[in-house]
Amino acid sequence: MTTGSNWTRMSGDSASHPLYPLFYPRSVAVVGASPKGGYGLRVVEALKAFRFAGPIYPINPNYDEIAGLRAYPEIGSIPEPVDAVAIAVPSRIVPGVVRQAIEAGAKSGIAFGSGFAEAGEDGQALQAELRAICGDRFPLIGPNCLGVMSYLGDAALWSIPIGEPRHDGAVGLVAQSGNMALTLMSSSRGLRLAHSVSAGNQAVVDVVDIMSFFLAEPNIRVIAAVIEGLSDVARFRRVAALAAERDVPIVALKLGRSEKGSQAAVAHTGSLTGSDQLYDALFAQYGVIRVDDLEEMSETAKLLSAARRPAGAGLGVFASSGGECGLISDMAAASGVELPDLLPETREALLGLLPPFANPLNPLDITAAGWGNRDVYRETAKLLAMTPGVNIVACIGDTTRVSGPISATGWDKMIAGMADAREQTDIPMAIINILTDASYEMTDTLAEAGVIQLIGARTAARAIGHAGSYARWREIHSAASYAHKVDAERRLTALALLPPAGSGGVSEATSKALLSLYGIPIPAGGLATSLDAALALANEAGYPVALKIDAEGIHHKTEVGGVALGIESDDQLRAEYAALLERVAARAPDARVRGVQVEGMVAGLVELIVGGRNDPLFGPIVVAGLGGIFAEALQDATTRLAPIPSAEARSMLEGLRGAGLL
Known part of the structure; x- marks a missing residue:
């Protein structure tokens, strides 16, 4: 291709x-x-x-x-x-x-x-x-x-x-x-x-x-x-x-x-x-x-593509069927569609419009008494449109290809009522067909009236959910720029730190050096290639410290016993240092050990993992997720293609299931 x-x-x-x-x-x-x-x-x-x-x-x-x-x-x-x-x-x-x-x-x-x-x-x-x-x-x-x-x-x-x-x-x-x-x-x-x-x-x-x-x-x-x-x-x-x-x-x-x-x-x-x-x-x-x-x-x-596009996923919806109201409620919940509660004054106005046994809620069952009534459809739609948080108003009902002319079932009057409401509000109006068998007459009449036809309860809810997601995305990214400004001097320094392309993953020591280069704080410590060096780094950083294996071919250190935490003294470090190398040698005999990373312990914080790789089709990608033991256990991570603007980085973190922990 x-x-x-x-x-x-x-x-x-x-x-x-x-x-x-x-x-x-x-x-x-x-x-x-x-x-x-x-x-x-x-x-x-x-x-x-x-x-x-x-x-x-x-x-x-x-x-x-x-x-x-x-x-x-x-x-x-x-x-x-x-x-x-x-x-x-x-x-x-x-x-x-x-x-x-x-x-x-x-x-x-x-x-x-x-x-x-x-x-x-x-x-x-x-x-x-x-x-x-x-x-x-x-x-x-x-x-x-x-x-x-x-x-x-x-x-x-x-x-x-x-x-x-x-x-x-x-x-x-x-x-x-x-x-x-x-x-x-x-x-x-x-x-x-x-x-x-x-x-x-x-x-x-x-x-x-x-x-x-x-x-x-x-x-x-x-x-x-x-x-x-x-x-x-x-x-x-x-x-x-x-x-x-x-x-x-x-x-x-x-x-x-x-x-x-x-x-x-x-x-x-x-x-x-x-x-x-x-x-x-x-x-x-x-x-x-x-x-x-x-x-x-x-x-x-x-x-x-409608002339009026919903500005969110808030739906005000009514039907002449309690069952249909229940169905659309379930579909809305599964599709990220909100059903805002009606204001007291809206409920009061609806009680004056509908039979006394009606219960004004959203979704709203207008009962069979409202079927085919242009005035009821117009006023109901207008009242729902005035509800805070409602971005689109819809009524539910069907006319199939075997139902005969729409005038025979009252749909001409109901469509006219929705069209009237559209002319008197700024909110888009829609009709949701529960079934997927729509007649050409219904489709053409709705198009002429400027009323949106959404076919199928699930697909209608999904479409409204997508409209809301798109509106939120635009709000978040409205000021985001996808232009990427490169610091040429730092770029050259970073390239010098990186190993040749195709040589595998980047070591933790190199990763830390890159983070420091771009002003991201890292724990005190360094890479030790001997016990004496490890002791010196631990005393410089201050106890307690952590030990982590740094080896080519090992990406998840805990799986090979390559991590020791909370070391409080020189004597404990000597014992843990030897035990760590012994565990790694037994569990990953082919790994090429570069040394042991010695770092001061940082307690009380949530760990975040950020990584990157170069995909042959997609290019450089960035992965962010909950770190530590959660990285593999929960698989809670999001991915984007580099470079990413700050708004997108925030969106990545907010998209994590564990975002509340952050």
């Missing part, structure tokens, strides 16, 4: 982005189109169905006409250089077609077919050839992809049959899995897309390049990304930081949490998957929202 850095842009508008011709083409050539069917014909038909305004040039030397359009024998024979070339030919022919497209002045392309990096050594060689041909001259989506759907550009460079274009929204979707993109495009859940891209093998253009284009689009408020793996984490970090700066949330479905899932990703598109724990760290660091499935992605992206 390529780093794709030729096509990532961090500034400028979308019209100046090198991927612009793929999303807003003025003309398209379809190589391999045939009246017999296949990817090429489907692209031609999709373009016509979308009423694409520019010329379409089918390329096939065996036909004079395809789908009512004049056909051409090769790209070089068409009357103008095209903005985009859709390539629907066998894999072995693709490199030659790309060469011809470049020679003919084409600006971009898509290769649909498989048989490249996912298909063994021969396919990998073919993909490498394709990448070399494109170089920095020709942005190519794919291969092994379904294509690009540009709803805002009225262009369907898509190789699988799709329904009518229903999208005109603010979400940019990119997926390494074309079928998962197609599923979201075809869903009745009401997710409104601006563009949808199946990235495939990412031989030339990758997910991050496409995300950078989405960030240049003024109408895109949310990026949704289905990711199997990243080949260039540093570039993703730059784009994610830009998204955070522009307040464009990234909702990511990262596949490969499990070992089998990781294997499937490699087999599918040849992706580098990397450590899932480090993906969690990466996403947490940049405010990327990680979801577990497509339903959660849809509802989260839908909520965050």
